[in-house]
Amino acid sequence: MSELERRILVVDDEPPIRKLLARILERAGFEVVVASDGLEALETVKSDASLRLVVSDLRMPNCSGLDFVKRAINEYKRDFEFILLTGDGDKTDAVTALRLGVREFLDKPIERADLERAALDAQARLQERDREVERVRKLELENISQSKTLDDISRKLGGAEQEMIDRLSLISQYRDIETAEHCVRVGLYSQLLAEMAGLDQNVQRTIRLAGILHDIGKVGVPDEVLLKNGKLTDDEFKVMQRHTEIGFAMLNSSDNPVLGQAAIIARYHHEHWEGSGYCVGLSGADIPMIARIVSLADVYDALRSARRYKPAYGHSEAVNIITKGDERTSPEMFDPKLLGLFADNHLRFESIYNSMPDQLV
Ligand SMILES: [Fe+2]
Numbered sequence: 001m002s003e004l005e006r007r008i009l010v011v012d013d014e015p016p017i018r019k020l021l022a023r024i025l026e027r028a029g030f031e032v033v034v035a036s037d038g039l040e041a042l043e044t045v046k047s048d049a050s051l052r053l054v055v056s057d058l059r060m061p062n063c064s065g066l067d068f069v070k071r072a073i074n075e076y077k078r079d080f081e082f083i084l085l086t087g088d089g090d091k092t093d094a095v096t097a098l099r100l101g102v103r104e105f106l107d108k109p110i111e112r113a114d115l116e117r118a119a120l121d122a123q124a125r126l127q128e129r130d131r132e133v134e135r136v137r138k139l140e141l142e143n144i145s146q147s148k149t150l151d152d153i154s155r156k157l158g159g160a161e162q163e164m165i166d167r168l169s170l171i172s173q174y175r176d177i178e179t180a181e182h183c184v185r186v187g188l189y190s191q192l193l194a195e196m197a198g199l200d201q202n203v204q205r206t207i208r209l210a211g212i213l214h215d216i217g218k219v220g221v222p223d224e225v226l227l228k229n230g231k232l233t234d235d236e237f238k239v240m241q242r243h244t245e246i247g248f249a250m251l252n253s254s255d256n257p258v259l260g261q262a263a264i265i266a267r268y269h270h271e272h273w274e275g276s277g278y279c280v281g282l283s284g285a286d287i288p289m290i291a292r293i294v295s296l297a298d299v300y301d302a303l304r305s306a307r308r309y310k311p312a313y314g315h316s317e318a319v320n321i322i323t324k325g326d327e328r329t330s331p332e333m334f335d336p337k338l339l340g341l342f343a344d345n346h347l348r349f350e351s352i353y354n355s356m357p358d359q360l361v
């Protein structure tokens with residue numbers, strides 16, 4: 001463990017419990033910093049940018065554990081790992097925390113072994129995400145250096161590249177994964193968002209093509225899960241989530257810059273801005289911009305389309321669900337800047353949908 005990764009913040013208003021938690025964590029090799037309520041914890045996190053691991057009680061005077069988690073995520077945009085200590089009657093708060101991306105909850109009274117395990121697991125997740133962020137940066141750098149020559153190549157290759165993407169996306173239609181229209185529309189909304197976000201023309205063009213392949217990894221998902229009528233069980237959903245990794249493995253390490261971007265999109269298009277997504281659980285600006293764009297485009301179009309488990313929604317309803325949230329979606333999942341662009345320009349999304357509606361079969 002490096003110096004920084006060993007640091008952990010313990011937040012509890014009761015001195016004896018605070019002491020006990022600190023002692024357990026120190027024995028497990030952590031360097032412990034303490035705070036006696038949410039407000040003090042916010043100050044501590046503010047003054048110490050290296051603090052990302054936090055164990056916090058939920059019920060505290062002044063500023064509760066939940067308020068602390070919300071404010072820490074919103075104000076410091078840091079990749080945190082929280083372990084929340086819950087008692088009876090904290091269920092609603094725990095559900096809200098879960099939506100904010102908190103993954104560890106420990107019932108009080110705390111068992112030493114449970115706390116040790118939770119802290120070590122959280123630390124391992126942080127380290128894994130740090131490695132992942134590093135990997136993304138490298139991938140993006142490689143793609144930028146490749147796309148410098150993309151202009152020249154694309155003049156020669158433009159048509160061929162388009163054809164390659166179209167043919168690859170045909171695979172999805174043969175397995176009844178998504179309709180061709182859905183894939184193409186996701187590419188088009190993504191191009192629009194990229195343009196509105198001020199990204200350069202190369203990125204706009206690339207994302208239109210690469211966005212088409214966002215769900216290509218579903219070809220590796222077994223039929224009983226992929227084609228199941230009705231709600232997936234937790235285990236089936238885990239299998240379904242693997243389409244991000246499979247898509248990445250299929251498209252990664254190509255010399256072609258469009259496929260390189262498509263690999264990034266395939267892997268990260270289900271990450272959420274507040275950190276509750278998959279397959280890695282990245283948050284905020286750690287999620288590659290192109291994946292944040294496709295994620296919003298995909299959700300809008302998925303709402304507009306009929307699926308095995310849901311009817312197609314109209315445009316206004318889809319906009320409402322995205323901007324206000326429902327039981328499956330919340331506005332915190334999306335890059336706030338992109339969400340603002342979407343809300344201000346939603347009619348342009350509707351035009352794209354109307355220009356290419358799903359064919360009735
Ligand atoms: Fe997907």
Ligand SMILES: [Fe+2]
Nearest residue numbers: 178214215298
């Ligand atoms: Fe999709």
